[in-house]
Amino acid sequence: MSPLKERFEGLLGTIVRLSTGQRILVSIAAVIFAIGVGVLVILAAGSVASCGSPALYIMGVEFCYNPLEVWLVMFDGSFGGNFEISRTLRWTTLLLFTALSFAIPYKAGLFNIGAQGQFVLGSLGAAVGVIWVATVVPGGAVGRIVLVPTGLLAGAAVGGLYGFLPGYLKVRFEMNEVVTTLLFNFIATAVAFVLVDRYFVDESIQGTQTEAIPEAAELNPQFFANSADFSLPVFVFALGIVAAAYWLLTRTTVGYELRAMGSQQKAAIFGGVDERFTTLFSMTTAGAVAGIGGALYVLMVLGRWQTGPPPLGFDGIAVSILAGNNPLGLFPSGLLFGALQSGGQAIQFQLGIPSELVGVLRGLIILLVATPELFRMMGKRLNRRGVIDIETEGSN
């Protein structure tokens, strides 16, 4: 065996054998390392940018941005106060839904790249549903009790249907779900735009958006600052959904069948698991969960539907992968992404750093934190296929 391959096997083996505690340490180290690399990136960017009052002089060179300041504002913008924390948790809450939408089908051996589309249509379904039902129910507490579940159910139904479709195409016509879900995202955005533009547009204001949902349906900020569009009970609800997904996957018959199918398709079929069922079930559930996320985006954050939703569906994929696609890992992983989103907004607005550089800094942290997990997934897969030979523990 060549020494190169042996070293490669050794490296992957080390990564695969890491304990959970060690993996958390590796992630923390990766964040610190990324901050270090980020300092260099910020300096480099600051040396070529032109600005009126440079933030830093080092040996006669002008730097537009002070790295220390950037990272401090980044942190402060994520966790520095009630408003910042609630802004971080707002993104975390929404990401939990879209991440689950990737994690559940992944356990069944499917790649759902379509959370974005399911999220977009789910949010539109929720907005339209709430606005319709609001015409027949009174406001106040009664309205809230009717309208909020209506919004969530509408979001879940529309998103679920939009997840069911690629599942059905796979079962019926053997169409690859990666391709269909990916393309369905574009269709969703376009369809939502046309629907709102033609039928649901609020003519009183500019832009393509629906009218505002009634106040009774809005999930008002509670316990935290008013303007952050974050409601703690919703966050608790999100954690409950994550816990339910964990229960589904580990304790139930359906979850067992899903995992068997995802882990070893032929063995699952031998064991009487119906592949059509696991495909349709996991894709529909994934769509419904993403749709609920979309509903909450309308009920908690925007108060209406409008074009140009943030790419929460795509970020959810990264959140899930970083969590090892394990529901239990979604909160810390989602929190990191939420903090980067929130802190990124802060440095952009407070320090005038261009959004491109903000994106680079966020990407840097995500890349470095996710890489060990990515290699872990790769090592496991190669080992399973027998390409490489890693001694794994007899139990886990």
Next chain:
Amino acid sequence: MSVAVHLDGITKRFPGGVLANDQIDLEIEQGSVHVLLGENGAGKSTLMNILYGLYEPTEGTVRIDGETVDFETPQDAIERGVGMIHQHFTLVDPMTVLENIALGWEPIRYGGLAIDDGAVEADIRELSDRYGFGIADDIHTPVEELSVGVQQRIEVVKTLYRGADIFIFDEPTSVLTPQEADQLFEVFEELTAQGKTIIFITHKLDEALTVADRITVLRDGRKVGTVDGAGTTQDELARQMVGRDVLLNVDKEPVNRGDPQLSVSDLSVTNDQGIQKVSGVDLTVHRGEIFGVAGVDGNGQSELVEAITGLREHTAGDISIDGREIGDLSRRERMALGMSYIPGERQERALVLDFDLVQNAVLGSQRDDQFRDGRQIDWDAVREHTEEIIETYDVRPPNPQALARSLSGGNQQKFVVGREFLREPDLVVAAHPTRGVDVGSMEFIHDQLLEMRDRGVAILLVSASLDEVTSLSDRIGVLHDGAFADVVDPESVSKEQLGLLMAGEQIETERAVGPQ
């Protein structure tokens, strides 16, 4: 005679502490056939992989013709004249014999612009003539059009072409009919007559005694001893392999045939490529009987079994259990009718390798009331059931939390057999139920099969081992090219006759085969 290979104190310890070879000394004389005999997991293949440069020994030295060598890759071993013929051929099916033989060792022309086919062809003809391989006519035939026996000879020629003096054959007969195996043994004689040395890995006692000049028995990674092939017996060798006396012959009660349990009529099945592999098979398995299916691998056994068990759709014909047509039922519905199935591909199919034994114990019964608690799986009940399987079937290590992947092949098989038998089935479809298990466990699994038969269970047994089929079955259907060449009585048919049937020829025999 000089000694071609010296192995001195070879020890191989794998990461994780598994000791595959423990201080093995071995001398192999030039020009002889040396058999390495042992159960699966005894360390035969590991030892030979060390000689072939696939593994490096933890301790010990390898000498070829008295000279110490240190192979890092098989390439090094080949250059030193050591060749290995694996159980699964390393031929490229659509390429011709010539291309396969030259692959990787092509003589070149025009400074590397072309392969010197003429030179290769001349070499192959010369080798074929010298050793009497009779492949000269097939030089330009794609390998996939040749029979398995001929393909194996091409592996031998390929190894010769690379200049091998020492040949390692790893369980070569598992894919051959008895006649093809005999032809392979003739090749052995030709090779040794020309001074080549052969190391033959097997766990089949009769083959070892047929061809061996000397026999070395390995057990649990250690060498038990080396004996002359002429001076030993099957019983003696079996005792050395297992470490205790073994009952080689199966005692069974006379068959007490009940009503038909499984009936198959005019069944046709195609494989994934749409090629018809089973053509109009009729077959009935009665309660209380074992119906054996013999045949060379690839003659439709897998497709037949998959169609019956519900893993593959059939293109024509009927399948019924206990008089009820099941051809349209799903796999789960068939299992619910009391069908247990031990698949041949245990690692792909019978076990989810990344699940632990507890999670594997419920595979196939996950929706049974016994293991259900509403929507949840009753994991406590499953754990108890797992422990029952482990205990009854002596699965090692006896750890329910062990990943299926971490068990040895024999223990995986014992676990699968245990799980399927404890379902209390009315019909058992068993494909190669003892493949890869040690002799002791084989005895146990055979006893269990016979006990179920005596309790009135109908058993369809497919096995590549003729010994197994003939000793257990009450009737034997010989599959050739997707159809039964004949259905015979194991008591009144010889191995040679079975071999002829497997090759698709007809034999004259008393057809006392009971009801169809």
